[in-house]
Amino acid sequence: MIVESCLPRRPGSNRNASEATGLAYGPLVDWVGFNLRMAQEASFLSFARQSRSVAGTRPGRFAMLTLISENPGISQTALGRAAGRDKSTLTPVLNDLVRRGWIRRQRNRDDRRTYLLSLTSGGKQKLVQLTACARRHERNLDRIIGRGEKAHFLLILRRIAAEIG
Amino acid sequence: MSRKTPPRWRSDPAKQRPRGGNSGAQTPIDLGELPWLVGYALRRAQLVVFQDFFRTFSDVRIRPAQFSVLAILERNPGLKQSEVASVLGIKRTNFVVLVDELERRGLAERRAAEGDRRSRALYLTDKGKILVRKLRRMAAVHERRMTARIGTANRKQLFKLLHHLADGSH
Numbered sequence: 001m002i003v004e005s006c007l008p009r010r011p012g013s014n015r016n017a018s019e020a021t022g023l024a025y026g027p028l029v030d031w032v033g034f035n036l037r038m039a040q041e042a043s044f045l046s047f048a049r050q051s052r053s054v055a056g057t058r059p060g061r062f063a064m065l066t067l068i069s070e071n072p073g074i075s076q077t078a079l080g081r082a083a084g085r086d087k088s089t090l091t092p093v094l095n096d097l098v099r100r101g102w103i104r105r106q107r108n109r110d111d112r113r114t115y116l117l118s119l120t121s122g123g124k125q126k127l128v129q130l131t132a133c134a135r136r137h138e139r140n141l142d143r144i145i146g147r148g149e150k151a152h153f154l155l156i157l158r159r160i161a162a163e164i165g
Numbered sequence: 166m167s168r169k170t171p172p173r174w175r176s177d178p179a180k181q182r183p184r185g186g187n188s189g190a191q192t193p194i195d196l197g198e199l200p201w202l203v204g205y206a207l208r209r210a211q212l213v214v215f216q217d218f219f220r221t222f223s224d225v226r227i228r229p230a231q232f233s234v235l236a237i238l239e240r241n242p243g244l245k246q247s248e249v250a251s252v253l254g255i256k257r258t259n260f261v262v263l264v265d266e267l268e269r270r271g272l273a274e275r276r277a278a279e280g281d282r283r284s285r286a287l288y289l290t291d292k293g294k295i296l297v298r299k300l301r302r303m304a305a306v307h308e309r310r311m312t313a314r315i316g317t318a319n320r321k322q323l324f325k326l327l328h329h330l331a332d333g334s335h
Contacts, residue, residue: 023252024240027301028233032311032320033218036211037229039330041254043204063199063208070197082194084212134202141203144333145326150203156323157206159315161213 032160047137062134064093065119065127068103072118075108079117084161102126207330214311221307225300230255230263232300235289238273239297243286245278272296 028034067082068074074082080090094117097103102123105115119127145153199205218229227235233253238244250260264287267273272293278286289297312320 023237023244023248026236026240027304028236031304031308032323033211033214033229033307034233035324035327035331036207036214038254039327040204040207040211042331042333043207047204063205066197066199067194070195074194078194082196084209134204137204138202141330144329145203149322149326152322153203153326154201154206156315156319157203157210158200159319160210160311160323161206162314 036160043137043141046140047133060093061097062127062130064097065102065123065130068117069119069124069127073116075114075116076105077114097123100126203330217310218307221303222300225296225303227296227300231267232304234263234267234287235272235293235297235300238287238289239294242288243278245281245284245286246275247284249287267293 063083064079067079071078071082076087076090076094079094080086083090085093094103094105098105100122101120103117104120105117108114108116142150215229218232222228222232230253234249237249237252241249246260246264247257249255250257255263264273264275268275271290273287273289275285275287278284315323
């Protein structure tokens with residue numbers, strides 16, 4: 001069911017030298033960033049597996065399509081801010097979505113230097129599929145975290161992201 | 166800007182709505198259900214921690230993945246390339262580029278693995294060992310800053326849940 005080699009091994013259970021890999025993680029086990037990254041990587045792979053029947057699925061694309069769908073006519077700048085991406089990481093994703101025919105860019109009539117984004121009808125259909133995948137995936141994550149823990153977990157993550165004080 | 170009003174999954178929007186998309190005086194961006202997705206919250210938190218990491222380590226030009234590799238090699242000298250890549254979840258092609266750079270900078274080196282001439286084992290150089298010690302001190306400062314945002318009790322809880330996710334998502 002899983003491809004062994006592409007999955008991050010278990011940092012949590014590898015506190016010293018683990019039975020699974022025989023590896024010492026050293027200071028990595030105590031770093032927030034490393035642990036976030038490993039959990040995120042595992043969750044990312046699980047999302048991809050969860051939705052492998054839907055072509056072109058990636059969490060980043062799903063987030064972009066959702067934001068554009070919720071805010072039709074959003075500017076690239078506002079989208080970048082909302083998604084926590086700067087121009088260099090936002091542009092490739094948007095180019096990809098345009099190429100796939102899921103979003104369209106239109107020049108802002110009020111400000112010719114900026115572009116406004118909206119979903120095409122193909123993009124809307126895609127988003128419906130991806131949303132179903134995301135919910136399935138999320139139920140899986142909820143199960144792992146435990147229902148009672150989820151709110152607290154989100155709260156901690158948002159504090160780290162400095163989205164709330 | 167025309168807007169829909171999708172109140173789904175939002176128990177207390179006024180209080181709980183993350184201000185990730187708020188652009189000052191302008192209308193706040195509607196994040197839809199994204200803020201309630203664990204995957205999304207994880208990604209956002211990770212990006213912010215990495216941004217702080219980039220700032221902390223910009224003088225020594227070390228990225229998080231490079232740091233992880235150096236730290237693993239310090240504790241596990243002689244690991245094969247494929248083992249390090251797999252344990253850190255780095256794609257093989259990306260990993261080769263990463264090690265090339267560490268080697269070019271004289272921080273790590275490849276040697277033929279004992280008993281298996283075809284695979285390459287990785288070691289820190291003396292310069293690499295000295296740098297890792299310095300990096301650990303810098304990381305401790307970065308780490309304290311991250312912990313200060315959530316407190317030690319939350320940090321403990323966070324790690325527990327992250328480990329569950331890393332173990333259980335597959």
